Amino acid sequence: DVKVTQSSRYLVKRTGEKVFLECVQDMDHENMFWYRQDPGLGLRLIYFSYDVKMKEKGDIPEGYSVSREKKERFSLILESASTNQTSMYLCASSFQGMEYNEQFFGPGTRLTVL
Amino acid sequence: QKEVEQDPGPLSVPEGAIVSLNCTYSNSAFQYFMWYRQYSRKGPELLMYTYSSGNKEDGRFTAQVDKSSKYISLFIRDSQPSDSATYLCAIPTNTGNQFYFGTGTSLTVIP
Numbered sequence: 259d260v261k262v263t264q265s266s267r268y269l270v271k272r273t274g275e276k277v278f279l280e281c282v283q284d285m286d287h288e289n290m291f292w293y294r295q296d297p298g299l300g301l302r303l304i305y306f307s308y309d310v311k312m313k314e315k316g317d318i319p320e321g322y323s324v325s326r327e328k329k330e331r332f333s334l335i336l337e338s339a340s341t342n343q344t345s346m347y348l349c350a351s352s353f354q355g356m357e358y359n360e361q362f363f364g365p366g367t368r369l370t371v372l
Numbered sequence: 373q374k375e376v377e378q379d380p381g382p383l384s385v386p387e388g389a390i391v392s393l394n395c396t397y398s399n400s401a402f403q404y405f406m407w408y409r410q411y412s413r414k415g416p417e418l419l420m421y422t423y424s425s426g427n428k429e430d431g432r433f434t435a436q437v438d439k440s441s442k443y444i445s446l447f448i449r450d451s452q453p454s455d456s457a458t459y460l461c462a463i464p465t466n467t468g469n470q471f472y473f474g475t476g477t478s479l480t481v482i483p
Contacts, residue, residue, distance in 0.1 A: 262415070289469055298380065300475030301416075301460070308469065348415055358404040358464040361471060363415030 261285070262364035264349055270370045277336040279367050281349030290332035291350040291361065292316075292324060301348065307332055308354065339371045373398050378461055378474025387483050391448040395461035395474045398442065405437050405444045406462040410476070416460055420446070451481045 265280035283290065292304040293316075303316030305324040313324050321343060325333045332351075336343055347367045352359040378395045385391055393407075404423055408416035420435045422428045422444075428435045434447040448455055461474040 291470075298475065300378075301473040303470065306470060350415075352469070354469060357468045358406065358421065359468050360406075360418050360421075363417070365415050366413070 262349055262351055262362050264347075264364040264367050266367050267365060268368050268370075270372065271336075271339050272372050273340060275336075275339050275371075277339050277369065277371075279334040279336075279347055279349075279369070281332045281334070281351075281364055282330055283332075283349075283351040283362070284330065285351060285353075285362065286329070287351035287362075288329075288354040289352045289359065289361075290326065291352075292322075292332065292334045293348045293350065294318070294345040295348055295366070296345050304334065339369075341371050343369065344371045345369060375399060375472040376461060376463055376474045379477055380475055381477040382480065383477060384480045384482060385451055387451060387453060387481055389451050389481070391451050391455070391479060391481075393446040393448075393459050393461075393477050393479070395444045396442055397444065397463055397472075400439065400442065401466070402463050404464050404468075405435070406464070406471070407433075407435055407446045408460040408462055408473075410458045410460060412457070419459070448479075451479075453481045453483050456480045 293301045307326040323335045349364040350361040352361045406421040407419045409419040410416040425439045432449045436445045458476040460476045462471040
């Protein structure tokens with residue numbers, strides 16, 4: 259059974275804190291993604307990684323960075339958390355090479371920044 | 373113009389109703405069309421996908437693509453309370469690696 263796991267389901271942080279969100283997949287997928295999901299705005303891509311140590315900015319990368327040191331792990335970092343980063347964060351992974359590559363999602367981390 | 377636009381809902385229907393969920397898209401070159409279902413407090417999961425035009429049926433679910441009008445639909449027959457979820461349409465980009473997602477339609481099926 260395919261699996262994408264995220265380190266926390268719920269997280270509460272204070273403004274200015276550094277926040278790490280971890281994602282691990284066990285499917286040997288090349289691609290990994292970080293999205294945030296907000297009511298009325300849908301899923302918005304923050305960063306995408308297509309290989310170890312490789313990354314591409316998505317639609318809303320400002321205020322975020324990522325790290326992919328191992329194929330199975332993709333981390334999202336909020337360098338200095340702000341209240342407008344309160345959101346649901348979803349990690350996903352997929353293979354490469356097909357005309358469509360199904361993305362498998364983790365359960366999400368609901369982050370609240372106070 | 374967004375690449376994919378989706379009716380936002382929310383939609384509330386009685387059990388047994390036929391549900392129609394819809395998206396429009398802008399690029400006539402798109403070939404694959406996908407529907408994800410997201411239950412509350414969970415991540416989205418792929419429900420169905422179709423290639424090019426036409427219909428695809430899977431049990432009570434039918435995905436339909438009309439390429440001439442750039443319109444995609446998901447029909448749910450005999451809707452059940454367990455169908456209550458948010459449904460997102462998704463279209464792969466030309467590389468297949470990234471998706472354009474609709475904003476999602478929240479559906480509640482009332483027993």
